[in-house]
Every structure is written in structure tokens, then in C-alpha cells.
Amino acid sequence: MAKAYTPGLLVTTHRRHRCRRILPIAGDVNVSKGDQVVADQVVAETSLPGDVNPVNLANQLSMPASDVMDCMVVKEGDTVEIGDTVAQTKGIFGFMKTTIPSKVAGTVETISPVTGQMIVRGAPLPVQVKAYMSGEVVNVLPGEGCEIEADVAYVQGIFGVGGETAGTIKMACQAHDEELDAKHITDDMAGAIIVGGGRMTAQAVERARAVGAAAIVSGGIDDADLKNMLGYDLGVAITGREQLGITVIVTEGFGDIAMAARTFEMLKGFAGQEASVNGATQIRAGVMRPEIIVPLDAAPPASEGSGRYEEGQLEIGRPVRCIRDPHFGVIAEVSGLPSEPAVLGSGSKARVLEVKLPTGEHAVVPRANVELIEE
Template sequence: MAHAYTPGLKVSERTTLHVRRQLPIAGKVDVNQGDTVSARDVVAEASIPGNVYPINLANQIGVSPADIQSCMLVNEGDPVEVGTVLGRSKGIFGLFKQSYASKTAGTLETVSKITGQIIIRGAPLPVQVLAYVPGQIIEVLPDHGVVIESTVSLIQGIFGIGGEQYGEIRMVCEKSNQPLTADLITADMRGQILIGGARMTNDAIEKAREVGASAVVSGGIDDQDLKTILGYDLGVAITGTEKIETTLIITEGFGDIGMAERTFELFKSRSGSLASVNGATQIRAGVMRPEVVIPIETAEKSNDVFEDGVFEGILEPGTLVRIIRDPYFGVIGRVAGLPAEPQVLGSGSKARVLEVEVNGEPPLTVPRANVEIIAG
């Protein structure tokens, strides 16, 4: 076989990125096709119905459900404030009346004479979708969002936590194999995207959070440090919604692993540039990569167009790949051959393999499932 398809990471100095920005529910799109937007412009917004607060008012004021309607002091659809008296019983001979004051604000939505229960709906929750990247609106998705085209440098990582953040690229480590430690982080890094080299230590992450850094990007992280930061074992198939102030992205994997030299040099060349980051990662079906997007201020588009999502490329001789399993974890090289027949591995099992040439050394033979493409 001359080639095969495999997922990979996009690490590109220059690409045209198409970003789809959508609301979770139908709403209002605030821009038009052809408009130019900046990263933090609101492109669409909606209101999600507020939280529901059920109250068994009949029990609270000591009446039967059938009598609840005649005891109401507020009508369906009326606004309710904290402390508003919702209902009052008739009492006995006008005495011993019981009242109930609302403990929440919102709107009285329903009153049931069958259960004696009322429902208060909290205030609508506003949802705004930002552009995320500067660029031009090339498509409007009616009532839901837009597609934005932007020329960028794009670096996808292996794993991340935390949501969308913005800031200036700041090189913290001098070399790609230098660990990111707390002593390298200073107070003037507030709001910046900090680029390390090898493993980001727990102390460095805590320091970055203390100074208010937008994000930290480095080669690796210890899984125990990740557990310490989150306070729990991460066992979900998708990240990005963690309640942390600083987004974290690793470009290579877990452990004391240096950032790929090519990736490090790309960050270095864009030092001082404004960028957008997103730590959201999906590690099962429908793979989603964490990313750093660095806009390029140019009117000239790249011929390389990348749709928002995951790169899947052709595995063929000459393709740049990274080995993602031991014993060669993290090694980067080029495909030298794709033997057609399955081969017996050291474990005794059979698998389709490929040969990876690294710095002119004799090729390494590894299973095809153990590599990912690094796309330029």
C-alpha cells in the first residue's frame, strides 16, 4: 500500500482557518456576511430559559391543593422578588393566617390546583458567542451563528483543560527541553499566554494562576499534578468546561517531555503576538484537539484551508509523523516505508506497520496506529 489515512496534529506557520461559531439554542446573529470582526466581538446571542424553582405552596400555608388558587396573591406571569408574599391562607374565622414569602426572584410560571405546587422561573440566562478569531464572516447560519475565515498560525496540542482565553504570546523557557518552573513566572505575565518547554510543574501552574495568566502551554504535564490542580481524577471523554482561571495545553503528552523543536520555534517566531487558545479536548469518537490560534495580519490568504476540527491526512513516504507510544514515544521523523503485509511485533501480535526515519538513522518499525501526522 502506497499510503493510508490517519488522524494528526496541525502545526502550521500559516493556514487559512474556517471557524464555526454557534449558539447552543436558536437566537440572534449580530453580524452579516462579509463583515470583519475582531476576536472578542459578539457574533451571536440568545437567552436560555432560567432555572426552575418548584414550591409546594399548599403545604407551606396549610391548605388543600384545590384551594391554592384562591389563596394566591400573585398571578401567573407576574414578576416575583425575594420576599414577595406568594400566598396566604384564609385562616380560622380570619385568624391564624399563614403566608409564604418567596426565597427566589423570577416569574411565577404555573400554579397547580391538583398538586398545590407552584413554579417560579428564574431570570433568563444570556448567552453570547464571541468571534474567537479575527477575520471575515464568510457564512451566516440563520438564528444560530457564523463561519469566520482567518489567516493564522495554528498549533494543536495533545491535551488541554479550560475554555477559551485570549492574550499575548510570551516565551517563558529558553529551550524546548527546559521544564517550566515557578521561578520563571513573574507578575507582569498577567493576561498572557505563557509558552514553556518541557513539563509544566504544579508550582508553575499555581504561580501562573496567581499572577492571572490567560493560559500555559508546554510539552508535558505529570498526571498527578493534573489531579492536584483539578481536585479530582479526570475521567470524562471531553474537557474544556473545568472551572479554572488559566487554560492549560500540553503539546506532546504526559510526563517530562520537551516540546517538539518545530512547535517551539513557531511559538518563538510569533512571540508578542495576540492569540486565542482553547483547552477543549475530546479523546474518543469525534476527536477534538486543544489549540493555539495566532492571527496573521495580512490580506493574502493561504492556499492551505483548514476546517475547524481535526486534521486527517495521508500517511505516505515523506510524511512527517510523531510516534505516540513507547518505546519511541515523542520521537519525530518521516515515513520511510509502508510495508503492505502485517508484521509480527515484539508482543507476538500482528499489525500493519510503517518505517520511520529519524535524523538519517536506520528506520524504526512501529505499528501504524502508534503514529500521528504532524501537518504543516
């Protein structure tokens, strides 16, 4: 049998994390290799070419496209303002001239004798790329961006909405399974990354947004609440561009589900520290999960992850989380790894494993329906 591996989400108190900060098109990079940067520092910037507006001069002048060139007042590369004359007919003996004023401002990019179109490009749009994560610039990609590396504590969520932001971690709940409600959110959480425990209620998100929190992180959320929040039913899990005013991250899933105790304890340990979060999720080929990054001042002395288990391997005694009903969200311990496929309640045959539930009961679940948790 090849490696039977079940991918899980990465949650670690220490890792050397590298992120690429790349411009959408070529531009200027403001940092050089070895620089220390902070999260909101602009590391690269450029101007996106402005909007393109085609103007059909042949029609406006009522003449064949090939004759348009003779009537042009402006030429390629000229800057035009709204109302400027861009073309003029010769008229009859200098009278009855038709003039065409420009309806857009920008730079004349091309004038086509084939189509009789003039293309005017609007003012460039500035684009800035911030460092996002405090750390050291380890690599500069000239004209494109840079790579930043730092020792961080790193938590991957399962799903998020909203883009990149940064703030101070503040704990709102006292236990990993405590529901995050509006009452937990106080006014001093403005600009903070609020960490809850179990499901976050719609009121909690609303309150967090009202106090101006940067992000809200908890175990779960109801889909109905998410729909109300977004204003539409999310069809495919490709997020990150929502303009909600707050970044929302759930670490475990939808419905009533507690945050993994380890994640919770870890975040609790970092309370008060600055962190960077990104809600962007893409569950497709090229999977992207939301993340919480806490830069560390120095690498902790002993590397974490005692190496008790080989990474990504199911072993007896190892804790797993059931990720499908009827045991959704339950953390259990692997108690058996039968190699033969078994018939499930649904009638399908699948490879299964036996788990010991917290209640002490044993259950058989398909291997596809568990995920490993690092302990």
C-alpha cells in the first residue's frame, strides 16, 4: 500500500514562513535584500495602465475609416482632456467643418486606419503592495516584488472571507468551545483580531464590525448567517475580495463546532501580539486557506513537533477529527486501521478506520471523513 495520507490544516507554534509579495504587473520594488519590514510597509508599487476607451471617429465624422487619419488633430501619445478637439473635417472651402470633441480624458494610445477608432487610455491607477507580514526581505524579484521571511506561529483556517489585514490578537472567549456572541466583544477591540471559541453568531460579527475590529476568528459559523452577511449565497469557495470591513475566519467548519483546543491554546498564548491575517480561501486546484500569522521575535529554542508521528500518516492512537456527519466535529482517537474496505451505512464500500469517540464508544468511519490534527 502506498502512503495513506489525509491532509490536515497546518497549525504550528513555529515555522520559518516565507511569503511572496508580487505586483500584478511590473513596477518598482522599494526594498532591498536584508531589509527588515513591518506589516503595513509598502514594499512595491506601480501604476496599472488606466482604463481604455475606444472612440469611433469614423462614424462620428461620417467618413471611411481610412480617411480618418487626415482629419486627426491629435496624434498618438498626445494627452487629451474632456472637450478637446481630437478631429476635424476639412469642410467645404474652410467652412462647414465638423469638429469632434473628446468625451474622455487620457492619453491617445492608438489611432487605427482600419477601424477608424482612436483608443484613449485614462490616467494610471496606482497599485501598492504592502509587506503584509513583518520580517526580513530575503529575495527581491526586480520589477516584480519581493519575498519576506520570518519566524512565525502559523494557523491555517478552513474558510474565510475578506482580505489581508493586521492587528493585535485579543481573546474574547475563555474556552475553545465557548460560543462567540456579541456580549464578548468590547469597544477596546477596535483594530484587533478577535479570537473566539465555538460558533460565532451573526450578532458577534455585526458587533465586531461596529467596533472596528480588523478580523474575527472562531471555530464555526452558520451558513445562513454567512449568507446574510455577504448578501448572497456563496456558490464556490473562492473568497478574499469581499468588502465587508472585517475579515472573518473559521478554523473548523460550518455549524456549531468548537475550535481545536490546540489552536485555541496557541492563539491564547499569543494574546496581545501583533498578527497578520488573510481570509482569502480558494478550494480548488491550487488550494488556498485563510491564515493567521504571528511573527515571533526569536525562534523558540526547541523545535516543536516532537516527531512522535510521521507527517501525514494515520497511526493507531493518533487524534483525528471527524469531518462529516453523523460525528461532525468530534475529535476522536484512531483505534483501528482495517485494511479491507467496509460497507458504510450509505451502502458504499470504502476504506475505513475505527475511532474511539470521546464518549468511549467505538465507531467506524471512512478514511476520507477524518482529518489529522497535530497534537
